[in-house]
Amino acid sequence: MNTAQLVSLSIAVLAVAVVLLGLVIVTGRALNRQRERRDARLSADVRPLLMELIGGDGGDEISEPLLLLAALDERVWRAVEPSAISMLGKVSGNARVALVRLLEQRGLARTASRDLSGLSAVRRAVAAHVLGLLGHAEAAFPLVRMLSDRNPEVRAAAVRGLGQVGAAGAAGPIISSMTGGRVPFQLVAQALIRLGPKARPALVETLSDGDPAKRAVAVEVLGLTGAVENARALVDVLAGDSSADVRVRAARALGRLGTPVCLDALIHATGPDHPHAVRVEAASALGDLGSPRAVPTLQQLLADSHYHVAHNAARSLARLGKPATAALTETVAERAGTPAASHAWEALAIQDLQAGRLPRLPAPAAR
Structure with a gap:
């Protein structure tokens, strides 16, 4: 086979590979769309049960929807589970308790705990997130272990999860996770x-x-x-x-x-x-x-040689009511034309605006 034939064969093989790759991509997208439509349909059918579950008062009202949801076919539950997890982060009180009971019965905590040791960083991060949402104290120790995970997203999810779990002993490990910039x-x-x-x-x-x-x-x-x-x-x-x-x-x-x-x-x-x-x-x-006792010190700081010190002192005086207003007015009268008077005018103007009045005009600078 000569060079021209080899080139032609290579081009043909490449063309076939491109066509096959295109078919795989198109088929994959079609299957994904089909699966998404199916899951959306299944989720829509079951969503009223979820709403009934979280709308109960925590007593007998939730028993029936809880039993029905806990007994769902695995294929249907996979379509509904993301909605249930999403709701868990948005509700509180009896609604949260009911959702946690459902997710426990569906084995979510057990699955998430197992996924913490998985090879996929995405799965480990999702597992840490889920355990945090569930808020079980027994999840604290596994999450503490994940603070040393090699993946930064997993470490971040573990820190957030520990905050949600609320275990008293988690504060020390959370603080230690900052070592070397491991967690922001x-x-x-x-x-x-x-x-x-x-x-x-x-x-x-x-x-x-x-x-x-x-x-x-x-x-x-x-x-x-x-x-x-x-x-x-x-x-x-x-x-x-x-x-x-x-x-x-x-x-x-x-x-x-x-x-x-x-x-x-x-x-x-x-x-x-x-x-x-x-x-x-x-x-x-x-x-x-907010203490009037700070007024004399802040009034002195209006004349500070550092602009930002004087500026912040004026802003603070603007918030301290009548004693501060008197001090600001006094500064304007006695130190006209100085930076201290300018800062005082600014604070008085802020007070006027906050009171719904037109700001007073500053006095002309001393010549």
């Missing part, structure tokens, strides 16, 4: 917030951890979850943590907590001995705190 800050924070007060002992312990990222997430979550009883620990962080970012987050957290010890610490943190970023955040947090 935001996902860890969200999971810890879902754990609520149960996470606080581990969070307080983390305030002395050597990893600033872990200390940062602990501070952030303590502030977001209203951990008033831990305010003193956050004051210590604000005063002496080696990371400026952690101290900034501590200032923000103290502003959210709003206890007297928070006020004194934030006023002190606006002083010139603190890093610029900490002073900026402390000036803003005093507005969140």
Whole structure:
């Protein structure tokens, strides 16, 4: 066989392969569409039972739909299961309890637990997600193991799942999952917030951890979850943590907590001995705190040489009512033409707008 014949044969083989590949693709798509239509039809037929199940009061009303759904043919259940799982993430109370009972009877937790050790990362991630939705405490240990999974999506699903399960002992492993950036800050924070007060002992312990990222997430979550009883620990962080970012987050957290010890610490943190970023955040947090006792300090900060410190002080004063209004008016009158007066005018204008008044016009600059 000469070269020309070889080339012709190769082209013919390639053409046949392309045609066969096209047929496989077309056939696969057709089969998928057919399966999707069938599943949609089966799901539509059974969906009223699902709605009846989640619409009951948790008593005898759910018995009949629960029995009927639990006894569905496997082929029909496969079509309905995605809808049931989707509903599980959207309902609460008796509706959630009923759905969990159904999914337990259909063996979903058992299947998901088995899939956690599967070869497919997608299946492991889906399994972690499902176990989290089911919210069983016994799922906590398998999910903790998945925090060291080689796939980042699986680790992320495990962290979210642990937050949904709500096991008290999950906080420490969730925080540890941040090591080396294995799980992003935001996902860890969200999971810890879902754990609520149960996470606080581990969070307080983390305030002395050597990893600033872990200390940062602990501070952030303590502030977001209203951990008033831990305010003193956050004051210590604000005063002496080696990371400026952690101290900034501590200032923000103290502003959210709003206890007297928070006020004194934030006023002190606006002083010139603190890093610029900490002073900026402390000036803003005093507005969140809402105490008139902060007015004298904030009034002094209007003249600060750092723009953002003065700017945040003015924004905080705009939120502190009549005592702050008097201080702002005084600053405008006594320091006309200075940056402090400009910041004060801005705060007064904000107050006017919030009260539904036209902003007052600033006085002309001193010549």
